[in-house]
Amino acid sequence: MNREDRSEERPLGPSFGCPVGRADHAQILLGHGGGGLLTHRLLEQVFRPAFTNPLLDARHDGAVLTVGSERLAFTTDSYVVRPLFFPGGDIGTLAVNGTINDLTMCGARPLFLSVAFILEEGLPIEILYRVVASMRQAAQSAGVQIVTGDTKVVDRGKGDGLYINTAGVGLIMHGLTIAPTAIRPGDAVLLSGDIGRHGMAIMAVREGLEFETTIISDCAAVAEPVQELLTAGIEVHCLRDLTRGGLATALVEIAEAARLHIHLEETAIPIQEEVRGACEILGLDPLYVANEGRFVCFVPLAQKEAALDILRQYPVATDAHQIGEVREGTEGLVTIKGTLGTSRVLDMLSGEQLPRIC
């Protein structure tokens, strides 16, 4: 987003004298939660005009705040994934790792999480136990503390088992500005590993697809390798985890915010054979499929090898590669050179590719 002064009044919303924008639809659609174009429009048309302030940045994974003498990152996410349990994790793992990763993408060291449950009347306590145990384990592994919480219960039929919100606070211990607007022509675009596993693990369960190998979600915390990049003095320009909307949507958002051209090499992007197969069956493009333990990292070309050497030391990033570069050129464009050598433009995902993936 741009950080210009937005204090001027926007067109009035219907009938209540508040400066809000106008939405394209009269009702909420599933696609408004998909992380693509509809989500983006809801932000731009409803939330941003109302919550006017320079810190609210829809194109970042969280807010970077100055509190007293410290720089903090602060972020929130609600989790509504279906099914609650999937190969490689569950809604609890996702809720802890997702918020840890959002703090990490702000360049912060994740420290503290809040957890708020919305439980549906009739939920077996056994399920809650299992989810809470996963959250405990994920938090312990990442060295973060769950310090405050809330529980609400809604009537039978007014929920879907359970929903979880986690918010997080992290400490920023470096002087870098890590943001889409900080990327520069010549930067290398590094990807931490193969893509599409989380989304296809969920879809395979939902659709009852059987493959020779079960697709395991990539759900994981990525704080450690990123902290190590920063500690080692790598001049990180931008970080982004590849959740809803996948690699393509993340890069389009970054390119648009930076008004630069990002060019990718499709052959450099690792995708498991099973993931590719499942995508073909379901007619999905893996570039748009959600991940929960993958990120891109923009660094100066001169530091590319040093950065990759660090990333590859960690199990969550052993397969890190350069997949593209930042170029001068057309504003906000992402292009990708395919396997046949021709290039095409990547757009933001419109609507909902995979509903309730996180």
Place this chain on the structure above:
Amino acid sequence: MNREDRSEERPLGPSFGCPVGRADHAQILLGHGGGGLLTHRLLEQVFRPAFTNPLLDARHDGAVLTVGSERLAFTTDSYVVRPLFFPGGDIGTLAVNGTINDLTMCGARPLFLSVAFILEEGLPIEILYRVVASMRQAAQSAGVQIVTGDTKVVDRGKGDGLYINTAGVGLIMHGLTIAPTAIRPGDAVLLSGDIGRHGMAIMAVREGLEFETTIISDCAAVAEPVQELLTAGIEVHCLRDLTRGGLATALVEIAEAARLHIHLEETAIPIQEEVRGACEILGLDPLYVANEGRFVCFVPLAQKEAALDILRQYPVATDAHQIGEVREGTEGLVTIKGTLGTSRVLDMLSGEQLPRIC
């Protein structure tokens, strides 16, 4: 809660090797969200054994954290109130003021909020506009900034219009320990105003009760008078807002945590005539009805008048009074002298008195 070392293993939970407790029920009941005994047991039996750490304090409205060189408060709440709009506010007002108040009750100056929406497919955008406008106004009035957010959409029939989570970060700028365990025999118990309006405003709408005067929720931010108490050097021992479970549940929790006796004078507790009438019709005790802009404050008796003089300068606390005192004596007991001069013991609300009140 006590802050003893809880690192010893608890009885194993069913079948997954995590140290969790055992719940009294096999399924979630509406009462588990009511803020009374069932909520309390869920915390003690499921959440606390899993999320073992000294900062997680179920008997406080949030966590007090040291981050770098600063002391912060961090808190979260989800809001599932029905109906979404009620006299005196809506789910948006509630979500902003509720989290502001939780930060305030930690003795912090509220600074930043996150907002996460779970929207049900089919929700009219007009409703979202109105709620967002309320949130904007509540945040502006209280001088807090909404800095980060999230939106998820769930399938039609899997939500109830919209749910909101807000988390908050505030800065603690004094050296006091404000907690249930900090209250002392001789402390005056101050109440900021009349009780029971939020709960009865909601119930009156739900039950279609008609009174000569509409009951207006007391939903409001109470940060200003509390900040002024602290700035003026009042030695505040404990603060607690009187949400789910009402005045009685809050005081029972505090008395139990402090292992002291709190004695109240029923005649000193202001209750609007309409609220009293509605409670009688519905068979509810106003001492247990939820408020969203009322709090109790424990101060040394010598500072009682100074504290009341400050509180009464603010519209949200014009009717502040002393309603009781802290005494040596039976551990964790709350007694109340009624209008006929006899005393009775107040218990924690068991189960659900008013479902989905916030």
